Structures are given as structure tokens and as C-alpha cells.
Amino acid sequence: MGTDRPALICAMDGVREHGEGFPVHLMREQNSGRLLIRAFNESGNNYTDVDLGDLVQWLRFGPKAGVLGIAEIQPPT
Numbered sequence: 001m002g003t004d005r006p007a008l009i010c011a012m013d014g015v016r017e018h019g020e021g022f023p024v025h026l027m028r029e030q031n032s033g034r035l036l037i038r039a040f041n042e043s044g045n046n047y048t049d050v051d052l053g054d055l056v057q058w059l060r061f062g063p064k065a066g067v068l069g070i071a072e073i074q075p076p077t
Contacts, residue, residue: 004029006036006049017041026052 006027015024022040027049029036035052 004031006030006038009035012037 006029009026009028012024012026016022017024017039020041020043022044024040025038027036027038028034037050037052037055038047039050040047
């Protein structure tokens with residue numbers, strides 16, 4: 001039986017949570033194998049996980065039309 005708890009790959013030295021400056025870790029989700037970015041916050045008592053694949057895709061292609069009311073994204077020139 002697998003676990004749904006992400007496994008730590010490494011601490012991302014030089015990367016910090018924006019608001020409080022806490023550490024950021026690269027994790028792997030056990031069931032799907034997807035990579036996560038875990039940013040600690042609230043004095044280190046809480047964290048936020050962001051799917052790295054989703055983030056990279058959004059950075060490459062921008063939000064889909066209609067998301068947040070954005071109809072069209074123009075690439076930078």
C-alpha cells in the first residue's frame with residue numbers, strides 16, 4: 001500500500017518563501033510521481049505545496065483563455 005505523503009528530494013538552497021523567508025523543498029508525490037515545491041510559512045508551522053509541472057506549464061504557455069477573465073495572452077517581445 002502506497003503513501004500519499006510526498007518524499008523530500010532536496011532543500012532548495014537559495015530559494016525562499018517570499019513572505020517570511022522560510023525554506024523551500026523539492027518533493028516527489030508518492031502516488032503520482034509528480035514533483036512539488038513545498039514552501040514553509042507561518043513561522044514554519046504550515047506549508048504550501050505547488051505542483052511543479054503545473055507551474056512550468058503555466059510559465060511556458062500562460063493561463064488558458066477565460067481563466068481569471070484573461071481572454072488572450074501576448075508573448076513578450
